[in-house]
Amino acid sequence: MNLILLGPPGAGKGTQAKRLEQRHNLIQLSTGDMLRAAVASGSEIGRKAKEVMDAGHLVPDELIIAMISDRIEQDDCAKGFILDGFPRTTRQAEALDAMLAEKGMKLHSVIEMKVNEDILVDRIIGRYICATCGAGYHDRYLRPKVAGVCDNCGGTEFRRRADDTEDTVRTRLAAYHTQTAPILPYYQGKGVLQAVDGMAGIDEVTDQIEQVLGAA
Numbered sequence: 001m002n003l004i005l006l007g008p009p010g011a012g013k014g015t016q017a018k019r020l021e022q023r024h025n026l027i028q029l030s031t032g033d034m035l036r037a038a039v040a041s042g043s044e045i046g047r048k049a050k051e052v053m054d055a056g057h058l059v060p061d062e063l064i065i066a067m068i069s070d071r072i073e074q075d076d077c078a079k080g081f082i083l084d085g086f087p088r089t090t091r092q093a094e095a096l097d098a099m100l101a102e103k104g105m106k107l108h109s110v111i112e113m114k115v116n117e118d119i120l121v122d123r124i125i126g127r128y129i130c131a132t133c134g135a136g137y138h139d140r141y142l143r144p145k146v147a148g149v150c151d152n153c154g155g156t157e158f159r160r161r162a163d164d165t166e167d168t169v170r171t172r173l174a175a176y177h178t179q180t181a182p183i184l185p186y187y188q189g190k191g192v193l194q195a196v197d198g199m200a201g202i203d204e205v206t207d208q209i210e211q212v213l214g215a216a
């Protein structure tokens with residue numbers, strides 16, 4: 001099963017992708033995570049991407065398309081994948097179709113996570129993760145049970161994303177509207193688009209996604 005999670009930054013794509021990964025034995029392919037790893041490693045891709053990401057703009061299509069194309073050829077993707085943060089432009093969506101056709105793979109479902117944008121800035125600027133295990137927290141909505149200690153692994157170091165600042169979030173939301181939202185009709189036309197309520201609680205969103213997948 002190959003899926004796409006679509007929605008603006010802060011909609012919960014990463015959270016839900018991690019859950020689906022475990023429940024369905026799929027691989028989460030987050031282009032944002034791949035780029036952050038490239039930035040951290042100081043690779044050429046990372047050097048090219050860093051400034052663009054910090055400003056909240058989209059990294060050039062060619063770079064992203066090449067990155068995903070290489071990734072879905074790897075053996076672990078044969079069992080199925082969840083694309084999180086890709087495609088983000090019509091060009092990327094078309095390139096994905098060509099890639100899948102060439103590799104004899106099929107897209108089963110595109111799930112749009114619908115959210116009220118007024119709350120996104122708040123959701124994003126308060127979020128942080130455990131530096132050891134990646135568990136997600138929020139300053140107001142999801143604090144560790146013991147302050148400063150990760151519930152999941154006991155880690156005591158936490159990290160925030162460099163691009164989770166108010167100004168950058170607004171630029172990222174604008175990029176979603178102008179460059180990413182136009183791909184929704186593209187998938188609607190193919191009959192694979194379904195929406196879930198990204199404002200519901202985390203478990204409820206997972207249930208809605210499961211229902212969509214069950215019916216697909």
Ligand code: AMP
Pocket residue numbers: 009031032033035052053054056057058059060061064084085086087088092163172
């Ligand atoms: P994300 O973690 O998905 O919010 O992505 C963080 C940043 O990485 C974005 O704001 C973009 O700068 C860049 N990025 C991630 N995925 C893509 C993509 N598919 N196309 C272009 N830029 C991307």
